[in-house]
Amino acid sequence: MFSVTHTDGGARRGILETAHGPVETPVFMPVGTQGAVKALTAQHLEEIGAGIILGNTYHLMLRPGDDLIARRGGLHKFIGWKKPILTDSGGYQVFSLAERRKIEETGVEFRSHLDGTAYLLTPERAVDIQANLGSDIAMVLDECPALPATAEVINRSLELTARWAKRCRDRFLERKTQETTGTGPLQFGIVQGGTFTELRQKSAELTVSIGFEGYAIGGLSVGEPNETMYDVVAETTPYLPVHQPRYLMGVGTPLDIVEAVARGVDMFDCVLPTRNARNGQLLTSEGPLNIKNSEYAEDDGPADPACSCYTCRNFSRAYLRHLYRAGEMTGGTLNTLHNLSFYLDTMRRIREAISFGRFEEFRQQFHQTFTRRALLS
RNA sequence: GGGGAGGUGGCGGAGCGGUCAAUCGCAACAGACUGUAAAUCUGUCGCCCCAGUGGCUACCAAGGUUCGAAUCCUUGCCUCCCCA
Numbered sequence: 176m177f178s179v180t181h182t183d184g185g186a187r188r189g190i191l192e193t194a195h196g197p198v199e200t201p202v203f204m205p206v207g208t209q210g211a212v213k214a215l216t217a218q219h220l221e222e223i224g225a226g227i228i229l230g231n232t233y234h235l236m237l238r239p240g241d242d243l244i245a246r247r248g249g250l251h252k253f254i255g256w257k258k259p260i261l262t263d264s265g266g267y268q269v270f271s272l273a274e275r276r277k278i279e280e281t282g283v284e285f286r287s288h289l290d291g292t293a294y295l296l297t298p299e300r301a302v303d304i305q306a307n308l309g310s311d312i313a314m315v316l317d318e319c320p321a322l323p324a325t326a327e328v329i330n331r332s333l334e335l336t337a338r339w340a341k342r343c344r345d346r347f348l349e350r351k352t353q354e355t356t357g358t359g360p361l362q363f364g365i366v367q368g369g370t371f372t373e374l375r376q377k378s379a380e381l382t383v384s385i386g387f388e389g390y391a392i393g394g395l396s397v398g399e400p401n402e403t404m405y406d407v408v409a410e411t412t413p414y415l416p417v418h419q420p421r422y423l424m425g426v427g428t429p430l431d432i433v434e435a436v437a438r439g440v441d442m443f444d445c446v447l448p449t450r451n452a453r454n455g456q457l458l459t460s461e462g463p464l465n466i467k468n469s470e471y472a473e474d475d476g477p478a479d480p481a482c483s484c485y486t487c488r489n490f491s492r493a494y495l496r497h498l499y500r501a502g503e504m505t506g507g508t509l510n511t512l513h514n515l516s517f518y519l520d521t522m523r524r525i526r527e528a529i530s531f532g533r534f535e536e537f538r539q540q541f542h543q544t545f546t547r548r549a550l551l552s
Numbered sequence: 553g554g555g556g557a558g559g560u561g562g563c564g565g566a567g568c569g570g571u572c573a574a575u576c577g578c579a580a581c582a583g584a585c586u587g588u589a590a591a592u593c594u595g596u597c598g599c600c601c602c603a604g605u606g607g608c609u610a611c612c613a614a615g616g617u618u619c620g621a622a623u624c625c626u627u628g629c630c631u632c633c634c635c636a
Contacts, residue, residue, distance in 0.1 A: 208588050229587075267587045288589045319587080365587090396586045425587035446588045453591040454584085469581070499591090507591050
């Protein structure tokens with residue numbers, strides 16, 4: 176299912192087999208919460224070489240509803256995307272929509288942000304919804320506590336997450352026996368534990384003992400310093416099986432990703448490239464650039480001189496700035512196209528570097544070039 | 553020719569004797585954004601500085617009333633609307 180083909184220091188290159196084809200890792204997965212990567216079409220995603228995208232259980236169960244999607248033949252068909260889809264369980268929404276929820280042993284009671292209707296999301300229901308969607312990689316329902324938190328709070332939370340994980344796994348296996356042959360859906364467990372090394376270890380051991388096709392590191396990039404996050408990743412991956420994929424949820428900046436790859440992570444997702452694109456921040460080989468700034472008003476150069484994406488091949492910074500300021504949707508599309516291209520490109524370069532045993536060299540060079548802009552200003 | 557309304561910071565537009573360097577919106581300028589309730593949010597936005605319960609100049613212009621005027625009076629200039 177997952178094979179590591181190259182290693183270089185702590186970094187690994189591999190291939191993950193899914194029901195909708197193989198995924199080369201390390202991989203970045205664009206986020207398409209509501210069944211769409213905002214501002215893009217599936218065609219765009221194919222053109223920039225996206226290998227797998229995300230969908231979200233919470234959002235899709237509320238609207239349009241997972242049974243409705245099931246009746247349409249599943250999420251892939253519904254959204255016109257033929258490659259793999261990973262679906263998040265709604266665990267993050269448990270965290271981010273805190274005012275509207277109640278966490279109990281059974282599950283989470285949400286009030287819909289759309290119309291206030293109460294929903295009970297149990298671990299079993301989260302599995303069922305993701306099955307309805309036809310997800311290739313389903314995440315277990317977890318609790319993602321806000322940081323900072325005491326060890327006691329984190330411990331209680333991680334234990335709940337582990338009990339939920341077991342219930343998710345049981346449900347998943349129960350459904351699987353009913354299904355036919357071939358590569359079926361995969362299910363990933365989620366390691367919590369905040370910033371406490373012992374608790375990360377404990378959570379990893381509990382989760383791994385249940386047994387999943389892959390393991391996610393959750394509960395990071397929720398406000399802690401970057402170095403702390405790197406340390407936690409480094410202290411968690413040693414407790415995860417070498418021969419299975421590791422997914423750092425919600426991370427991160429290009430530098431975060433390079434650092435996490437160095438610490439043995441294979442998969443990433445983050446709203447940063449898409450959201451920031453819509454908000455006028457372009458990620459380039461020289462670091463972040465705010466296209467809104469007046470200094471680009473008459474800049475005829477491309478967003479990133481080192482980039483060969485559609486946006487950079489055809490349009491100037493001056494034009495992108497104009498589109499942003501004029502509120503033209505095309506600006507969001509072109510910026511998103513570029514930012515995701517930059518991310519996917521970076522991942523390609525990471526994979527190549529690992530293959531050639533030059534990851535460390537790449538990493539150092541990336542640090543220098545990506546931060547150049549910040550250092551100059 | 554007759555009747556009416558009005559001129560406020562880049563624009564629109566509040567304020568109608570003190571608590572006004574002047575609400576608010578837009579524009580402008582900058583910042584934030586990490587498993588997306590986000591094409592969103594925040595800050596700055598007269599000039600000066602030792603950056604503060606600091607100084608200066610300000611609400612068409614010029615006079616005046618008043619302890620005090622963007623607010624009241626006079627004159628001038630300029631807009632707009634209605635009827636002929």
